[in-house]
Amino acid sequence: MTTSGAPVMRTSLISPLNVGGxxxxxxxxxxxxxxxxxxVDGEQLPTEVEFAGQLGVSPxxxxxxxxxxxxxxxVETRRGRNxxxxxxxxxxxxxxxxxxxxxSTTVSKLRDLxxxxxxxxxxxxxxxxxxxxxxxxxxxxxxVEQLAVAEEYGDRIRADSRFHIEVAMASQSERLTRLExxxxxxxxxxxxxxxxxxxxxxxxxxxHHAIATAIAEEDGERARALSERxxxxxxRRLIELHLVVAEQ
Amino acid sequence: MMATEELDMLLERVKALLTEVxxxxxxxxxxxxxxxxxxxxxxxxxxxxxxxxxxxxxxxxIDAQPAADGFGFFAAAGLLPERDRHFTWWQRGGTGFVQLRxxxxxxxxxxxxxxxxxxxxxxxxxxxxxxxxxxxxxxxADRYVFTLxxxxxxxxxxxxxxxxxxxNEFEPRLLAALRGGAHDAVLVGPERxxxxxxxxRWVIGSRLPRTxxxxxxxxxxxxxxxxxSGWVVALAPRE
Numbered sequence: 001m002t003t004s005g006a007p008v009m010r011t012s013l014i015s016p017l018n019v020g021g022x023x024x025x026x027x028x029x030x031x032x033x034x035x036x037x038x039x040v041d042g043e044q045l046p047t048e049v050e051f052a053g054q055l056g057v058s059p060x061x062x063x064x065x066x067x068x069x070x071x072x073x074x075v076e077t078r079r080g081r082n083x084x085x086x087x088x089x090x091x092x093x094x095x096x097x098x099x100x101x102x103x104s105t106t107v108s109k110l111r112d113l114x115x116x117x118x119x120x121x122x123x124x125x126x127x128x129x130x131x132x133x134x135x136x137x138x139x140x141x142x143x144v145e146q147l148a149v150a151e152e153y154g155d156r157i158r159a160d161s162r163f164h165i166e167v168a169m170a171s172q173s174e175r176l177t178r179l180e181x182x183x184x185x186x187x188x189x190x191x192x193x194x195x196x197x198x199x200x201x202x203x204x205x206x207x208h209h210a211i212a213t214a215i216a217e218e219d220g221e222r223a224r225a226l227s228e229r230x231x232x233x234x235x236r237r238l239i240e241l242h243l244v245v246a247e248q
Numbered sequence: 249m250m251a252t253e254e255l256d257m258l259l260e261r262v263k264a265l266l267t268e269v270x271x272x273x274x275x276x277x278x279x280x281x282x283x284x285x286x287x288x289x290x291x292x293x294x295x296x297x298x299x300x301x302x303x304x305x306x307x308x309x310i311d312a313q314p315a316a317d318g319f320g321f322f323a324a325a326g327l328l329p330e331r332d333r334h335f336t337w338w339q340r341g342g343t344g345f346v347q348l349r350x351x352x353x354x355x356x357x358x359x360x361x362x363x364x365x366x367x368x369x370x371x372x373x374x375x376x377x378x379x380x381x382x383x384x385x386x387x388x389a390d391r392y393v394f395t396l397x398x399x400x401x402x403x404x405x406x407x408x409x410x411x412x413x414x415x416n417e418f419e420p421r422l423l424a425a426l427r428g429g430a431h432d433a434v435l436v437g438p439e440r441x442x443x444x445x446x447x448x449r450w451v452i453g454s455r456l457p458r459t460x461x462x463x464x465x466x467x468x469x470x471x472x473x474x475x476x477s478g479w480v481v482a483l484a485p486r487e
Contacts, residue, residue: 040360042351050346131453133383133439135366169384172453174392177384 026057026065027072032185034074034089037158038165041089045075048085092154093189102190102238103245110242113186114235120179121164121231125223127171129215136170140212148205156192156201163208164188167227170215191234195241207233251469251483254429258481259471261425262435265418266475269396269411270377272309272319276409277400279305280321284402296330299323306338307345315417316340317393318348321400322362323407324372335362339412370476371399371408379477382415382443382453394418419444419452431468431483436460438478449487 033039045051045066052062066085069075072094077085128136143166147159161184168180207230214223249257279302284294299321306319320337328334337348350360362368370376381394397410422444426433434445440456450456460482462470473479 040351042353044349046346046349050341054341054346131441131455133441172382172384172392174384 023061023064023068026055026061027068029055030065030069031072031074031093032189034087035093035154035157035189036161036185037089038181038185039087041087043087045085045087090154091152093157095193098189098193099195099245102193102242105190105242107239107242110187110238111235113183114231114238116179117183117187117234118228118231120176120183121167121227122224124164124168124171124173124176124180125211125215125227126220127173127176128167129218129220129223131172132170132215136166137212137216139166140170140208140215144205144208144212147201147208150201153192153194157189160192160204160208161185161188163212167211167215187234187238190238190241193241195244200237203233204230249430251431254431255469255471255481255483258426258429258433258483259473262422262473262479262481263475265421265425266379266396266473266477266479269313269316269413270398270475272313272316273377273396273398273409273411276302276305276309276319276321277398280400280406280409281402284406293329295328296334299328299334299336302336303338303347306336309411310338310340310345313411313413315413315421317412317414319409319411320348321407321409322368324405325363327406333362337410367395367397367410368408371397372405375399375401377476379437379475379479381413381437382441385412392416415452426481429483430486432486434460434482434484435473436480436482443479447487449484 030039046054048059048062048066052059055062057065066075066077070077073090074088075085076088077083132140140163143159143163147156147163150156150159164184165177165180168177171177207226211223211226211230214220214226283298283301287294287298302321306321309319310316318337318339320335322335322337323333325332333352333354335350335352338345339348340346350362352362353359354361367378367380370378377396377398379394379396382392383395385391385393385395392415394413394415395410396413397408399408400406422435423446426435426444426446429446432445432447432449434447434450434456435443436456436459437443440459442450442452442454442456444452458465460467460470460480462468466484467482468484470480470482473481
């Protein structure tokens with residue numbers, strides 16, 4: 001019910017865990033969704049029973065996970081008639097866990113993730129150029145603008161990842177969209193960590209703008225080539241960041 | 249069969265499929281009007297509680313239409329005494345039905361302002377129904393959908409009722425509607441998007457280079473489905 005690339009995301013974006021998921025995994029899954037802006041600030045989470053069912057964990061595990069998220073300030077529970085558990089998104093995600101993830105993600109793992117993204121983002125852009133609605137194209141251009149003015153790294157993560165998810169959605173493929181959401185959760189939150197001063201924002205904005213323009217002009221081959229180059233640039237950046245934190 | 253006769257037959261069938269869903273939306277709309285009148289007649293006010301109480305009828309409609317993913321009602325500005333924006337929307341969940349939650353807080357950057365949405369404006373400003381899709385509604389299984397909406401009026405504009413249909417379940421019916429003739433047939437929506445075809449020449453989701461017109465690009469007959477859908481059926485000689 002959110003036609004034409006509306007700026008809404010929701011808890012159904014959070015995919016179920018494997019059987020026997022632990023509370024830590026649930027925490028990781030939900031906090032990533034919050035930080036990417038897939039679940040929006042102020043959004044009410046489903047009831048515990050519903051949400052546990054959706055995630056494929058026991059209500060007990062979910063309750064444990066929500067307690068941790070509450071401590072981290074990512075959700076808030078209100079009592080009373082309009083009560084429930086609500087998403088509270090900080091401006092920036094906590095830096096330490098992200099740096100830890102960047103440190104422990106090896107170069108070979110980063111390259112492998114980027115290889116998958118090369119295939120997914122390239123194909124998404126190609127099909128988006130063939131299939132995007134006018135509303136999707138408008139939304140893409142808005143998201144380019146949003147990245148250009150994003151000051152905080154939390155804002156940059158959201159504007160960047162939403163752009164790529166929007167491209168995948170514009171491709172009309174559910175499967176490509178699902179893959180891109182997972183890739184964004186893994187990679188984009190690391191990409192904008194303010195670790196060393198080299199300016200990359202302008203480069204990323206120029207890449208996004210070029211991709212959106214190729215999609216608007218219905219030039220699939222160009223959109224694909226630009227997306228592939230963009231993924232490779234991001235990989236170099238991620239390796240640079242990994243090398244910096246791994247040395248510390 | 250003449251191409252025009254065949255075209256009329258296919259148009260009628262596609263129209264019947266949409267009509268079946270619009271009839272369900274009219275049932276919900278009628279219920280909104282009737283309940284509001286009843287509450288007002290008793291000197292009460294039609295508010296958030298009354299909107300939320302629509303759940304059983306929404307769930308009933310989803311249950312009765314196998315392709316339906318969700319049904320709901322979005323209130324017009326000024327309809328409810330408590331707040332400007334409010335809606336109730338139910339959808340199929342893993343087990344049972346799940347209520348859709350959206351952030352309607354206008355002071356939040358992430359607000360979902362449905363007053364701004366095309367389908368809401370179509371109902372409010374032009375009294376139009378709308379048919380959107382197919383489009384990917386975010387992530388998760390069976391989220392490639394069509395959305396159908398219809399305005400609710402009782403002298404004044406009360407809001408919009410809507411339904412999401414899963415492409416996976418609706419496509420076979422559209423396909424059946426396009427079969428049985430002597431031509432290649434394609435159903436095309438706004439923005440020249442292919443919705444269904446009885447041949448592999450045209451693929452769902454992709455866009456045609458031009459809006460089909462009879463006598464152009466090999467099309468022999470083209471007709472509008474109507475119902476504010478913006479859908480057309482186009483026939484071409486078999487490849």
